[in-house]
Every structure is written in C-alpha cells, then in structure tokens.
Amino acid sequence: MAACQTEKKEINFPKTDLASAPLIPKPVKTIATHTAFGLDSSTVIYTTTTDPQFEKVGKFLSEKIKGKTGLDLMVNASPDGGTGRLIYINQSDSTALETPESYQLYIKKDSILLNAKTAAGAFRGIQTLRQLIPEKSNDTLTDHPLWVIPSGKIMDSPKYGHRGAMLDVARHFFTLDEVKKYMDALAYYKFNILHLHLSDDQGWRIEIKSWPKLTEVGGATEVGGGEGGFYTQEEYKELVQYAADRHITIIPEIDMPGHTNAASFSYPFLNGNGKKLEAYTGTHVGFSTFDAQKDTVYAFLDDVIGEIAAITPGPYFHIGGDESHSTKKSDYIHFVEKVEKIVQKHGKTMIGWNEIAQAKIAPTSIAQLWNEPHNAIRAAENGSKIILSPAVKVYLDMQYDSLTKLGLHWAAYIPVDESYNWNPETYVEGLPKESILGVEAPLWSETISNSAELEYLAFPRIIGVAELGWSSSENLNWDDYKVRLAQQVPYLKEMNINFYPTKLVDWEKE
Ligand code: TNX
Numbered sequence: 001m002a003a004c005q006t007e008k009k010e011i012n013f014p015k016t017d018l019a020s021a022p023l024i025p026k027p028v029k030t031i032a033t034h035t036a037f038g039l040d041s042s043t044v045i046y047t048t049t050t051d052p053q054f055e056k057v058g059k060f061l062s063e064k065i066k067g068k069t070g071l072d073l074m075v076n077a078s079p080d081g082g083t084g085r086l087i088y089i090n091q092s093d094s095t096a097l098e099t100p101e102s103y104q105l106y107i108k109k110d111s112i113l114l115n116a117k118t119a120a121g122a123f124r125g126i127q128t129l130r131q132l133i134p135e136k137s138n139d140t141l142t143d144h145p146l147w148v149i150p151s152g153k154i155m156d157s158p159k160y161g162h163r164g165a166m167l168d169v170a171r172h173f174f175t176l177d178e179v180k181k182y183m184d185a186l187a188y189y190k191f192n193i194l195h196l197h198l199s200d201d202q203g204w205r206i207e208i209k210s211w212p213k214l215t216e217v218g219g220a221t222e223v224g225g226g227e228g229g230f231y232t233q234e235e236y237k238e239l240v241q242y243a244a245d246r247h248i249t250i251i252p253e254i255d256m257p258g259h260t261n262a263a264s265f266s267y268p269f270l271n272g273n274g275k276k277l278e279a280y281t282g283t284h285v286g287f288s289t290f291d292a293q294k295d296t297v298y299a300f301l302d303d304v305i306g307e308i309a310a311i312t313p314g315p316y317f318h319i320g321g322d323e324s325h326s327t328k329k330s331d332y333i334h335f336v337e338k339v340e341k342i343v344q345k346h347g348k349t350m351i352g353w354n355e356i357a358q359a360k361i362a363p364t365s366i367a368q369l370w371n372e373p374h375n376a377i378r379a380a381e382n383g384s385k386i387i388l389s390p391a392v393k394v395y396l397d398m399q400y401d402s403l404t405k406l407g408l409h410w411a412a413y414i415p416v417d418e419s420y421n422w423n424p425e426t427y428v429e430g431l432p433k434e435s436i437l438g439v440e441a442p443l444w445s446e447t448i449s450n451s452a453e454l455e456y457l458a459f460p461r462i463i464g465v466a467e468l469g470w471s472s473s474e475n476l477n478w479d480d481y482k483v484r485l486a487q488q489v490p491y492l493k494e495m496n497i498n499f500y501p502t503k504l505v506d507w508e509k510e
Contacts (some may be wrong), residue, residue, distance in 0.1 A: 002452030011038055011109075011141050016150035018107070022487035023131050024463055025190055025470035026480075027156040035105050039133060039147040041064070042084030045075045048091035053119030057090050060128040060245070068133055068494070069147055080339045087112040088121050089127075097121065101192070102157035107149055112432045120247040124190050128154060131188075161422075162387060162438025164193030164251070165462060166353045168397075169455075170200035170262075170367050171283070172222050172449035173229035175216045181451055182243050183459070185497060187246035189466035195251040195318060195440060196242055201261035201280045201288050206252070210303045211267065218262035221279045237311050244313070244338065249309040251351065252308050255299070255320025257335045258328050261288040270297055273326045283446045286325030292335040302342050309346035317343045322370070340365060351387070354379070366437060370395075371411075373428045380435035386428075393422050394465055396443040400500055404406045404448045407457050416502045418419055418483075421466035427475055435440035441465040459492065459499035460485055482506075 018032035024457075027097040036101070047058035058075040066072055078084065090232075092115040096104065103116040110128065129149075135146035137171075164187055167174065183194060184509030198205045204218030207230060219230035231239065236252075242252045256263075257272070261280045264271035271277055272291030290297050309317060319339050324332050336352065336359035343350040350365040357367050357375035363383025369376040369390060376386045391411035398414040399407040424439050441462055450453050461484060467476065482505050489508045491498055501507055 001016060004414055008454050009134070009444060011146070011288070013038070013109075013141070016148065018132075018150040018152035018154070018183070021132055021150055022484040023128060024481070024484050024488065025467040026155045026244050026475045027054065027128065028472055029155040029179075030152060032150065032152040033108075035109055035151045037085065037109060037112055037149040037151060038141070039069070039149055040085070040144060041144070042080070043087060044078045044084050045070070045073050045087045045089065047076060047089040047122075049076060051091055051119060054089055054091055054122055057119050057122040057126060057244070060123070061087070061129065063462055064126075064130050065133065067390050068130070068135075069137065069294060070429065075349055076268045085110050087114070089114045089116075089126070090162075091116065091118075091122075091219040093117060095190055096155070098157050099161065101124075101161070103128075105154040105156070107132075107153075109151065109420040112149070120192070123187075124156070125296050127190055128156065129217065131281075131491075134280070158190070159472055160436065160438030160469050162193055162440065163191050163389070163466065164195055164440030165191055165196060165458075166195035166253075166389070166440055166442035166444060167454075168197040168200070168445040169205050170203045170255075171445040172198055172224075173203065173205060174245045174445070174454070175229070176231070176235055176239060179182050179453070181495075182454065183246060183248060185459075185495060186366045186462075188491070189247060189463055190470055193247055193251060193438075193440065194248050195253060195442075197253045197320075197442075197444075198256045199253065199262060200259045201285070203228045203230075204266065206236055206308065207232045208304050208307050210307065211300065213266040214263060214304075216266070218266040218385070219263065221281055223281055223283055224449075225281045226449065233307070233311055234427045240313060249314035249316070250312060251314060251318050252312055253318035253320055254304060254308070255322065256339065257290040257332065258286060258322065258324030259320055260290050264288060264290070267300070269294070270300060272331075286323045289324055289327040292327060292331035298338055298490055301339060302345075305339075305342050305348075306346050309343075312348070315350050316366070317346070317348035318351040319343065319356070319366075320353060320357040324355065329358070336361065350353045357382070357384075364492070368440065369428065370442070373431070376428055377430050380431055384435070385437040386431065386435050387437050388424050388427060388440055390422075390427060392500050393419055394439065394461070396441050396461055397447065400502065404410070404500075408444075408447065414461070415504065416461055416464065416500070417482075419427060420468065420476075420481060421462040421478055422468070423473055423476065424468055439464065439468070440470040455498040455499055459497055460488070460502070460505070463488060
C-alpha cells in the first residue's frame with residue numbers, strides 16, 4: 001500500500017525538451033511540453049487485444065525495456081490493480097495516420113499513448129520510445145529508480161515504404177546470429193527491408209531440395225578460400241520469422257545470368273560461357289553466365305525460384321541481373337524476360353539491378369539503381385518503380401577514405417557526411433518522385449567475413465540511410481543529424497556494435 005501512495009505523489013521533473021532528443025530517423029513533427037513521464041517498476045504496458053500483433057509489439061517493448069533498464073514490465077496485466085503509470089499501444093483508424101507505418105506518440109506525465117493503424121506502425125513507434133529512454137535512471141527524484149522520458153507529441157510517418165539494407169552472404173558467408181544481430185540494429189532505426197544476396201560466383205547459400213549439389217558443392221566455397229556455408233530452408237525460415245517479428249520483409253536474391261559460377265560449378269549444364277569450370281574464390285566479376293538458350297536452365301530456375309518463393313512470405317524475388325558481361329545482349333534480354341515470367345508464376349514481383357531495364361519488363365517489376373541513371377529512367381518510363389542504391393553514396397562496402405583497411409573504392413571513397421548528404425527525391429535528374437519506391441544500402445562482402453568487419457563498414461553510414469529513407473526532405477540536415485548521430489554511442493556500445501569513429505562527428509564520450 002505504501003508503494004502505491006508514493007506513486008501517486010507529484011514528481012517535480014526537471015524541464016525536458018522532447019524536440020532536442022537524439023531521435024534517428026528524425027520524426028516529421030515534434031512538439032515538446034517540457035515535463036516528463038517517469039518510467040519505473042510500476043509502469044504497465046497495455047495494447048489493443050483484438051489484433052494479436054499489437055500484443056506482440058507490447059511484449060517486444062517490454063523485453064527491450066528490460067534489457068536497457070532491468071525493469072520487468074507486465075503486458076496487458078497489472079500487478080497492483082492498475083495504480084502504476086501506463087503505456088498504451090492502441091490500434092487507431094485516425095485519418096491523420098497516413099500510411100500503415102505512421103504513428104502518433106503522446107507522452108504525458110502519467111501515460112504514454114501510441115496510436116497506429118497497424119502493428120507495423122506500432123512497431124516503428126516503439127523504436128522512437130526506446131530511443132527516448134535514457135541510459136541511466138534518475139535516483140534523486142523519488143525513493144526508487146525512475147527513467148525520465150521527455151513529454152510532448154510526435155506525429156510521424158515514413159517518406160518511403162521501402163527502406164532497405166542488402167547483405168551479401170555469398171562472397172563471405174554470415175551465420176544466422178550475425179544476420180540477426182544486423183537485423184536488430186536495422187529495426188531500431190526503422191528499416192523494413194533486408195535484401196539477402198544469396199548466390200554469386202563464390203558461393204551458393206540456400207538449400208534447394210531438388211538440386212542438392214548447389215549447397216553441397218556451391219556452398220562450400222567463399223572469397224579467400226574459406227569454408228563457406230549455407231542456410232537450410234529451416235534456417236532461412238527462421239531468418240524470415242525473425243525479420244517478421246521486427247516488421248522487416250526479407251527479399252531473397254539469386255543473381256543471374258551472370259555471377260553464377262558457383263551454380264554452374266555445381267551443375268555444369270547451366271554454364272553458358274563455354275569455359276572449363278572451377279571453384280572461384282577471387283573477387284573479379286563478369287566472367288560467368290548461365291546458358292540463356294537451354295530449356296533445362298529455365299526448368300532448373302523454375303525449381304529454384306519455386307522453392308524459395310514457397311518459404312518467402314514477402315512479395316518480392318530479386319533476380320540480380322547485374323554485370324552479365326559474358327552474356328550476349330540478346331541472350332540477356334531473352335533471359336530476363338523468361339525469368340520474369342517464372343517469378344510471376346510463383347506469385348512474386350520481380351526486382352533486378354538497373355541493367356534489367358534493357359529488357360521489356362512488366363511495369364509491376366522493379367529496378368534497383370546502382371550505377372546507371374538512364375536505365376532507372378527507362379524503367380520508370382515503362383511504369384516500373386525504382387529502388388535507389390547509388391554506389392557512390394550508399395555502397396557500404398566503399399572505403400571511408402584511403403586509410404580504411406576494409407572495403408573497396410572502385411565507385412568512390414564515401415565519408416560519413418557524403419553518404420548522408422544527398423536527396424533521394426532529386427538525386428536522379430528526370431526521375432519522377434512518384435517512381436521512387438525507396439532507398440536501400442547494399443553491403444558487398446568481398447573484404448568482410450564477420451560481424452565486427454560488417455559493422456565497421458555499415459556503421460555509422462547505415463544510420464544515415466535510415467534517416468534518408470524515413471525523414472521528410474525538410475528534416476534532412478547534416479549539422480543537425482551529426483549531433484544526434486554522436487549520441488548513438490550508448491546504443492552502439494550496449495549492442496556491442498563496432499563502428500567507424502569518423503572525425504566528422506564529435507562522438508559522445510562515456
Ligand atoms: C558491384 S553492384 C557489384 C557486386 C560487387 C560490388 C562491389 C552490383 C549490382 N554488382 O557484384 O560485389 O560491385 O562493390
């Protein structure tokens with residue numbers, strides 16, 4: 001009883017400022033009211049219960065709060081008859097919520113209300129809330145630890161429905177745990193897409209039951225001669241579920257007709273370059289190709305795409321299509337058009353790198369720009385949507401500068417400000433805004449083979465890409481952003497994420 005009485009006492013919060021909280025991506029609109037919500041052990045989380053997905057979001061929040069503060073908050077149950085402060089995650093049909101991922105967050109002294117149309121929106125909203133919880137409790141305001149969350153309103157909505165990261169697990173294999181760790185950070189910054197580059201010359205990384213040698217032979221190699229690896233279909237499903245729990249969609253990519261040495265080495269009838277096949281563990285590109293004239297190649301692809309499509313709940317299948325320098329142009333076009341039909345037959349939307357715009361692709365298919373604006377424009381003129389991944393801005397495998405040990409620099413050296421300082425809406429001259437599906441940052445893995453190396457190239461640049469994909473153009477500002485970026489250090493440390501401490505940012509000292 002005594003505890004309850006303490007709870008009800010007014011707390012004299014120090015003046016807070018929600019508007020200067022280090023949120024990334026920066027929300028569309030923030031209004032500070034300069035008092036606070038005190039998060040403590042009596043706080044309870046309630047959610048809409050008609051949609052079980054909302055309850056899951058509540059549980060996710062509770063787990064994360066426990067990890068950060070040690071508080072063990074109940075979800076949709078209350079320990080003491082409901083005297084504590086309340087976090088309510090509410091399904092709302094308000095028309096002010098413009099997209100499925102939009103949310104509104106109202107933080108008052110005694111309650112936090114999060115409104116969203118869908119569980120995905122609620123999930124994005126709780127990331128904002130997580131970012132608002134301070135590292136340390138304030139132990140002077142009350143007789144027990146209290147985490148002071150600045151009060152006010154946040155109205156937020158993503159600019160793009162596609163905010164992605166791509167990971168190349170083919171050049172070097174990454175384990176389930178390594179991929180999950182990356183996904184945890186992506187979710188924290190509101191990404192909703194993880195594109196997995198599952199095959200290349202150096203390795204084939206996903207079990208195909210009807211063609212077992214793909215992994216037995218093609219899965220056993222990687223750049224530099226290491227042992228490679230692959231995901232069984234059960235393991236891939238585990239990744240898909242882990243992503244779904246974070247409202248992230250997995251896009252599987254099987255790169256073709258080039259980048260196919262590992263597949264052809266496993267099944268030589270696929271090969272179209274007429275050369276003797278050997279395992280490849282170097283880093284050149286453009287030497288391999290499927291035979292675009294053989295029916296058996298398309299029968300094979302029907303099996304491969306069918307098996308992957310069956311365990312991929314997301315709407316997309318990525319066919320690669322880049323750098324097919326050993327495929328005749330007419331064969332390349334024929335190939336892309338045939339494979340598009342196979343992808344569609346299995347109920348998926350085709351995505352391919354910008355080269356696919358040379359073929360007559362359906363307006364529903366999507367082109368991913370990496371190096372050729374003219375092909376992106378061509379695809380857009382055809383009605384296709386475009387994903388922006390310009391190598392000179394968001395290739396995370398590009399070195400920061402000439403001193404960076406990991407990474408490549410064929411496209412550019414990309415310092416942290418360079419990778420943030422561009423506007424997706426105007427980057428490709430002549431590309432209408434309406435054609436842009438979103439942004440995606442690829443991380444190719446020729447030079448990296450574990451989490452620490454992956455993170456060193458990805459962080460902090462990937463955090464900036466999160467903001468480019470989510471925040472409105474008016475809210476993009478390097479000077480403002482770099483101050484918020486500096487304050488990500490406690491999160492990165494807590495998550496044990498390695499990052500490149502660029503001198504362009506005045507990093508928060510611990
Ligand atoms: C180009 S970008 C590639 C990849 C390489 C990357 C290295 C693209 C679609 N193809 O095969 O890994 O450069 O930066």
